[in-house]
Amino acid sequence: MNLQAIVAVSGKPGLWKALVQNKTGFILESLDAQKTKMVANLSTAKMAALDEITVFGEDEDIKLTDILERMKSAASVPDAKADGKALRNFFREVAPEHDEEKVYSSDIKKIITWFNILKDLPLFNEEVKTAAKAPVTEEAPVAQEIVTETPKKAKAPKAEEAETPAEEAEKAPKAKKAAVKKA
Template identity: 75%
Template structure:
C-alpha cells in the first residue's frame, strides 16, 4: 500500500490527500465522496502523515502501515462503531504486541475507520516501489582473492519544494520637492 501524501488533520474528521504546497501550508482534498478542498495553515493546523504514524507497542512502536496490512489479511473486520471490548479483541489479533494501557478505544476506532475509508482506494491496493538492495553480496570462491562488494546508490527521493513568489523590486522614486515654510510678514 502506498500512503504517500495521505494526512490526518487535527480537528478535521477523515483523511486528506495533499495536492500541493504553498508558502503558508498545504492544499488538501478530502478522501470522502464530497472531495472538499482545504488550505491547511502550518502555523495553526497539525498534520500527521499516515506513513509515519506509529502505535505504542510493548517493545517497539508498530507502524500503521503494518497494522493496515494485517487488517487487510484479517477475515472479519469490525465496524468502527462497535463497542470497545470487540475492538480490543480484534486489535489483539492484528497487533498482538500493542500496549493496551496506552492505546485507547478511540485510537482503535480511528484506525479501523481509516482502514474502511482507504480499503477501496486504488493507491491502497498498489504496492510501494521496491527499493533495490544497497549492498550486493558475493560468495567467496575457494583459492581466490576475497570478492569485492559492489555498493549501489540508494534511490533519491525528494519532496516537492514550495514555490515562493519574490516581490518585485521597487523602482527608485524621485525624492519629493520639499517646500520651505513661508515667513509670516
C-alpha cells in the first residue's frame, strides 16, 4: 500500500493528495470525485501524512498502514455511521492490541472513513517504492598504507646567531620559569 503524499488536513473532511510544495505550503487535491484543489498554508493548517500516523497501542503504537492492511483482508467493514459498539468490535478484530481507553470511537470512525476512500484507489494496492540497493559483494580488505613522516631538517643557525651548548642550557630554564609565572 503506497500512501506517500496522502495527507489528512485538520478541519477539512476527507483525504488529500499533496501535489506540489510552494513557499508557504502545499497544493493539495482531494481524493473524492470533485478533485477540488486547495493551498494548505503550513503556518495555519495542520497536516498529517497517512504513512506516518500511528494508533495508541497497549505496548507500542500501531502503524495506520498495518491496520488498513488488516482491514483490506477483513470479511466485512462496517459503515462509519454504525453504532459505537459495532465499530469497537470490528476494531478489536483488525487492531486487537490497541489501547481502548485512548482510541475513541470518533478515531475509529475516521479510520473507517479513510479506508472507504482509499480502498477503490489504485495506489491502495500498489507497493511502496523503495530505493534499489546494490548487491553487497565481499571484497578482500584493502591493506592500509603505512605513512611515515620524515623529520624536517632544522635549519642551521647562521654563524652570527650560533649559540654554544652552554648558552642554550642557560636559556632553557629561564623560558620554563617565565611560562610558569604567566600561568
